[in-house]
Amino acid sequence: MIDPANALLIAAIIVGLVAFIWWPEKGVWFRWQQARHMTERILQEDALKHIHKWEMKGHTCTIESIAGALHISQNETAVLLEAMQANGMIVIDQGELRLTLAGRDTAMHIIRAHRLWERHLAEETGFDETEWHARAELQEHAFTPGELDELATRLGNPTHDPHGDPIPTPGGTIEPHGGRPLTQLPLDTPATIVHLEDEPDVVYAQLVAEGLHLGMAVRVTERTPERVRFWVNGDEHMLAPMIANNISVVQTKVEAIPVQDSDGSLANVQPGETAVVTQLSPACRGAERRRFMDLGILPGTEIVAELRSPGGDPTAYRIRGAMIALRREQANLIKVKKEAA
Template sequence: MLTFAICSLLIAVWLMLAVWALQRKKRRDTESADDALKLIASLKLEHHVPTVARLGGIMGITPARMMHIIDGLLEQRWVQLNDEELSLTDDGRQRAVHLLRAHRLLETQMVHDAGMPLDQVHQRADRAEHRITEEQLTALNEHLGFPSYDPHGDPIPSSNALTAEDKAISLANWEVGQPATVVHVEDEPPSALRKVLAKGITPGQTLTVTARDEKQLTMDIDNTQHQLANTLALGVQVRPVAEQPSLMVVQPLSTLDVGQTGRIVAISPACQGFSRRRLLDLGLTPGTLITAQFGNLGRSATAYKVRQTLIALRQEQAKQILIQDTATIDQESSTLNYVI
């Protein structure tokens, strides 16, 4: 009797493990198929020919495994295969749009609502994008305020169409002395992204390359000099700064010494979502005067006077607020346009 019970238990456990393994394989196959659809769509947008070999190389899987994935896509009628070239059917394109839209909206939510670091959201969004429904996406898009771009600078597609990304230039090839606006930061590999972010390079940030040699470039960001390896600069896309009638030199609030007063010009474009709303709720709006009152030991935080109220800001928060030192303000230049 005892032997029968043990055997029954072992069989039950074996069946549970078999079902779990089958479900895990099915989930892995679905995720791989989704990844292939996204990749085909992205290659098409970049005017590259999506072939079976190219997909396998980018996804880092064997030819046999790649063909297994393609067979599944063909069976679901999501792709067509002409010799080696792959193309999306209408249903396949709709699925690819959903996945790209889900990925980029999820990344936006993670950064803006949850305050997650930019280098940690890509892989999390990769895992979550396969399970979110169209109804959930619609609600999420509305909650986020219908953003046009994700935190990396990639355009968020509409619910029924893919949009080709505007042409930009790699920072590695940008002309010395010309101001530029960062429009995209490559999210992989994460180690490279972390190094780029550590230099203050985020979509919306303006910078000027001041020098370059065969190994690295030097750039000015908010009146601070930074060096970046040319290999990392390849993953940063920039465009010319929009021309303005006149320029105002700005600096981060964090550079203001105790006792000095500045006039707020703007909050950095890199500060978005909840963090941006929090600063605005504190009254840190363009044109407001702000005075550094006192800081703690090491200046990790500083108390500022804003509209007769003291507020404390951490160093990283103060870096996101751009000001003009009132000592440099020309009273006759109040009509200048602020350029960030």
């Protein structure tokens, strides 16, 4: 005969397991289903974004390109596209993939979310610029249209992301940056950087390492099949054409750009020397830029390098009567002109 206590214990365990697996909204089965649907939605949204990117370039998207972009097999891609077609997001006509109006609206929403979040990361956080794109890729699927409107308002309704890509309006309108590749800029022609392509990551990392940012004045001095040589804000750079092609510029009306309009950064000012601020680097953004401005570090401000720490960093500077310690990486963001001794 079964012991009643054991029977109750076994029944309690069974009930507990059933509840653990099947409990509405919190059970393992429902969480797995939710995660699966979330993954499918994200894949569909990434596919829509990829198709839109190809359409903007005037190309026809393929199953192979989508599979490569999403890192899934072509068979999985085919199943995904069938679901997207059934949902009214795309049409497939004679093997060509095209976005429907609903598909384009969804793609615009994801692109808007991505670029607004990159702007947030640049202006309101301390994340390195090489991290912005990957972090935005993860966050772009989490916003509702209302949440994006709130984010845009908080950021001042920016028209472009930190790389110069246009941010779609709530209605899906895009304002192009109007630039052309640096490799197409005529020699000795003044221009301004308006876009830095952030994909692939390894190429963007090289542009960042070169210290290139939006708004910098540029002038190409040499172009060969092997290299592009150019000046940016007084510094000479040399890149392979494949890399330089990821820099977009707009020609300016200024007849000449001085090769060097300053003596470099504040980091090059030695103790005892005095310099005058000419500008803050375009790389100085968000909280860092606001802090410098609060300290009175503006064009025309006189700064005296007073004392360098035994380890060489930081350095104490006299700024508007106050002693301020700045690390070398911070001082590099402040462009100055040394005063004659």
